[in-house]
């Protein structure tokens with residue numbers, strides 16, 4: 001429910017300058033109304049929470065669930081972002097100075113013509129909506145997060161993939177000057193993820209630019225990330241800089257690092273355990289005990305059809 005949210009809301013991660021720049025661009029855009037309402041939140045001096053009323057013109061997204069929201073504090077302080085550190089509670093501090101503007105994104109591969117566009121153009125182009133999604137990490141904890149974004153399929157449409165494109169790959173920022181964690185070879189950098197094109201075009205698949213009424217905090221993947229709610233969290237790449245369409249299945253970071261543990265599909269599935277732990281239950285952050293994990297993270301009705309005839313034990 002919209003009213004169930006944490007009372008304490010710190011907004012220190014947002015730089016007023018970045019939002020100012022974004023807003024300036026927005027005002028010149030014609031389809032920017034929703035976005036303006038969103039970014040207006042960050043303006044006007046101190047970063048305090050200004051209530052939801054300013055969002056009245058933003059459309060309430062489909063597929064939103066009614067579960068109690070995870071607190072803003074937990075969702076933004078317990079994060080996975082290995083380019084900064086493998087310590088979930090220190091990402092916030094280590095990522096606080098990440099430069100997220102300008103932020104060009106390269107569109108490449110099997111497309112009519114490659115091009116670049118900045119995240120500001122994306123913000124001005126696509127009306128934003130809120131989607132409250134279940135969010136399940138492979139490490140068996142879960143949250144409920146109000147994301148702000150737009151369907152990935154709308155961005156794919158302007159990329160004009162060629163008919164032979166079957167997959168889409170997302171490469172994220174690799175910048176050793178800003179990201180202390182990349183010194184460790186915990187993953188084959190840069191972080192890469194990919195989806196089958198039909199998964200990418202599914203209306204549940206979101207490009208997130210915000211959460212809890214504000215621009216995405218750096219630690220959660222500013223300025224732009226994926227949210228694929230029926231898959232384990234690692235599929236949802238943060239801070240995307242390149243989108244490439246391919247005919248063959250791309251190599252992805254986690255699958256390359258440990259293919260026995262992290263499959264390409266990574267669909268949430270309580271019946272297929274991780275080799276080192278059960279996936280049957282999950283710890284919902286903020287709750288006591290554990291709750292059963294739902295098939296496809298609760299989105300079975302929407303997405304099971306994408307995998308008809310596939311052996312989900314083999315295609316984990």
Ligand SMILES: Nc1nc2c(c(=O)[nH]1)N[C@H]1C(S)=C(S)[C@@H](COP(=O)(O)O)O[C@H]1N2
Pocket residue numbers: 078079080081082083136137138172173191219220221232233234235236237238239
């Ligand atoms: N670039 C990048 N994206 C990433 C990761 C990462 O380390 N680097 N971690 C992934 C993992 S394992 C999870 S569980 C989610 C966590 O998203 P959250 O911190 O916003 O909850 O981000 C995913 N996206």
Ligand SMILES: [Mo]
Pocket residue numbers: 080137138139232233234
């Ligand atoms: Mo994860």
